[in-house]
Amino acid sequence: MAKAVFKTDGSYRPLFDHIREASDAETAERICNEANDTYDRLVSGNHTDLNRTAKAHWKQCCERAAIYKVVKKYYPESAMEWLNETLREYGLNAAAALNRLLRFPGMKALFLPFMRSAAKSMFGSKGGFRNQLGPVTKQETHFDILECPYCKYMKELECPELGPGFCKSDEYIYGNLKDFTFERTQTLATGGEKCDFCMRRK
Numbered sequence: 001m002a003k004a005v006f007k008t009d010g011s012y013r014p015l016f017d018h019i020r021e022a023s024d025a026e027t028a029e030r031i032c033n034e035a036n037d038t039y040d041r042l043v044s045g046n047h048t049d050l051n052r053t054a055k056a057h058w059k060q061c062c063e064r065a066a067i068y069k070v071v072k073k074y075y076p077e078s079a080m081e082w083l084n085e086t087l088r089e090y091g092l093n094a095a096a097a098l099n100r101l102l103r104f105p106g107m108k109a110l111f112l113p114f115m116r117s118a119a120k121s122m123f124g125s126k127g128g129f130r131n132q133l134g135p136v137t138k139q140e141t142h143f144d145i146l147e148c149p150y151c152k153y154m155k156e157l158e159c160p161e162l163g164p165g166f167c168k169s170d171e172y173i174y175g176n177l178k179d180f181t182f183e184r185t186q187t188l189a190t191g192g193e194k195c196d197f198c199m200r201r202k
Contacts, residue, residue, distance in 0.1 A: 012067060042062075181200045
C-alpha cells in the first residue's frame, strides 16, 4: 500500500475521536486502515491519465469518498455529521493559519492577485474547471466557476451528497478571514447555475 492518507491522529482526528467514543480505539484503527485501502483502490481505478493539477482534485475527491464510504458502513446514521464536523474544524484551522500569514507586511496586497491567479491555474481548465474571470481591483476580485470536476467526480464515486461539503470548506476558510470578506450566492453542487466568488478587502 502507498503512503497512508488517513491517520487516526491526523487531519481527520475529530472523526476518529467520534469513532473511539462510539466503540474503541481498535475499531478506529480498523476503519482507518480500511479507508486507506479504499482510497488506494479508488484513486487508481479511473482518471490515471490526468495532468498533475487535475489529478490533485481527483485525489481529493477520492480521499473524501473513501473515508465517508467506510465510516458510513459502520455508522450510517452518523457518518455525514462526523465528516462535516471534521471538515469545519479543518477549515477554521486553515483560516486561522491564513490570518496569521496575512499579518506579515505586504501579504494583504498580494492576497487578491493570488486568488485570481489560483482561479486561472489550479481552478482553471488545466484542473478540469471552466471558469469566467470577472473584474479585479486592489480592493476586490470576482470569478465564476461554470463547470466543476468535484461535482462530476463525486457522482462517479457514488457520493454526490459530498459535493456541497467542498463548497462549505470555502466558507469555513475564506468566510473567516479578518481582513477580507467572502461573498457567494450559489454553487453548482447545491443546484446553482455557477459558483460565484467575490473576495473583497475590508
